[in-house]
Amino acid sequence: MSELLESLWQHDTAFRSDLFAGKVALVCGGGSGIGRATAVLFARLGATVVITGRTQEKLDAVVDFAVKKGARMHGFAAQLREHEQVVTLFEKIEAEVGVPDLLVNSAGGQFPQDAIDLSPKGWNAVITNNLNNTWFVMQRAAQRWRDLKRGGSIVNVIVVLERGMPGVAHTQAARAGIVGAMRTVAVEWAPLGIRVNCVAPGLTASEGLDVYPPEAVAEFPLANPFKRPGTPMEIAESCVFLSAPAASFITGETLTVDGGGKLWGELWLAGRPEWYRTP
Ligand SMILES: CCCCC/C=C/C(=O)SCCNC(=O)CCNC(=O)[C@H](O)C(C)(C)COP(=O)(O)OP(=O)(O)OC[C@H]1O[C@@H](n2cnc3c(N)ncnc32)[C@H](O)[C@@H]1OP(=O)(O)O
Numbered sequence: 001m002s003e004l005l006e007s008l009w010q011h012d013t014a015f016r017s018d019l020f021a022g023k024v025a026l027v028c029g030g031g032s033g034i035g036r037a038t039a040v041l042f043a044r045l046g047a048t049v050v051i052t053g054r055t056q057e058k059l060d061a062v063v064d065f066a067v068k069k070g071a072r073m074h075g076f077a078a079q080l081r082e083h084e085q086v087v088t089l090f091e092k093i094e095a096e097v098g099v100p101d102l103l104v105n106s107a108g109g110q111f112p113q114d115a116i117d118l119s120p121k122g123w124n125a126v127i128t129n130n131l132n133n134t135w136f137v138m139q140r141a142a143q144r145w146r147d148l149k150r151g152g153s154i155v156n157v158i159v160v161l162e163r164g165m166p167g168v169a170h171t172q173a174a175r176a177g178i179v180g181a182m183r184t185v186a187v188e189w190a191p192l193g194i195r196v197n198c199v200a201p202g203l204t205a206s207e208g209l210d211v212y213p214p215e216a217v218a219e220f221p222l223a224n225p226f227k228r229p230g231t232p233m234e235i236a237e238s239c240v241f242l243s244a245p246a247a248s249f250i251t252g253e254t255l256t257v258d259g260g261g262k263l264w265g266e267l268w269l270a271g272r273p274e275w276y277r278t279p
């Protein structure tokens with residue numbers, strides 16, 4: 001783990017080292033994968049960072065590393081599907097750290113299953129985990145910014161929607177909901193000085209891939225024309241760009257970071273069905 005964190009810390013970046021000095025960044029899902037890379041990058045660029053997720057130990061490992069590097073980072077556990085926990089989380093952050101200026105929502109996940117077999121409980125679990133949690137957090141941030149008469153930036157990490165994604169219909173539906181909400185509030189919240197954007201990663205080498213069956217994993221190199229997964233830092237750089245002043249005129253937009261997977265590639269997350277095998 002410390003090797004991985006060290007490589008994130010050393011990774012080349014185009015951004016200025018004091019870009020976010022004086023800012024507080026909240027990264028949901030910051031204990032692993034894309035969220036962890038984003039949190040580490042914010043910390044390297046001078047932000048005070050708060051990471052959240054359900055598992056305190058995962059958060060502590062990232063916080064301990066960052067603090068040893070001289071960065072300012074805090075880890076507060078929360079179940080973001082529960083609105084009350086989101087409200088309490090914001091109260092705790094404001095009391096102990098300060099009001100976040102920047103929000104990156106990278107908390108989420110799903111399991112692979114053919115859509116025809118999804119149970120109502122499984123559908124609801126994934127919708128709640130990817131639509132409700134993101135919405136609760138972005139709305140709470142916006143409410144606090146409105147109350148305090150200050151703006152902010154929100155970046156939601158979603159999935160690529162253009163071609164559908166066999167094996168994860170539930171998550172596609174949830175993320176499409178986020179895009180609809182994002183485009184709507186980009187207009188409603190512009191007068192409040194709030195920008196809202198999404199980053200849509202392609203296949204990315206994170207712990208999150210551990211839930212996919214071996215036959216799906218074996219074909220992951222077919223997901224895009226580079227024939228490799230992206231790295232969490234390749235996604236993090238886009239999250240940070242959209243949070244930065246360099247993106248001050250960008251709102252309601254989705255930035256796809258998928259190595260061209262939208263244009264060429266195949267991804268069968270629950271395994272390739274017989275019909276789509278070559279004869
Ligand atoms: C462009 C490329 C994109 C593709 C690659 C994408 C990769 C990633 O997104 S990686 C990132 C994310 N990380 C994860 O996905 C983490 C793993 N997933 C989960 O934690 C769960 O899937 C969860 C999101 C559903 C967790 O919700 P929770 O409410 O805790 O779920 P339960 O375990 O209680 O299950 C509720 C219900 O859901 C059904 N179900 C859950 N897992 C499976 C499964 N593996 N297969 C089939 N059905 C599943 C099931 O109905 C569960 O109820 P019970 O039957 O009563 O257990």
Ligand SMILES: NC(=O)C1=CN([C@@H]2O[C@H](COP(=O)(O)OP(=O)(O)OC[C@H]3O[C@@H](n4cnc5c(N)ncnc54)[C@H](OP(=O)(O)O)[C@@H]3O)[C@@H](O)[C@H]2O)C=CC1
Nearest residue numbers: 029032033034053054055079080107108202203204206208
């Ligand atoms: N890796 C990939 O190929 C791709 C990933 N994505 C999306 O990007 C996002 C980040 O994924 P990635 O970093 O790869 O995967 P990870 O599983 O590593 O990251 C997801 C993080 O979200 C946290 N989390 C999940 N559900 C909740 C919840 N209800 N409340 C609080 N925290 C939660 C998890 O922590 P904990 O379990 O401790 O709560 C975990 O740290 C996800 O939305 C994912 O679906 C999109 C496209 C491709």
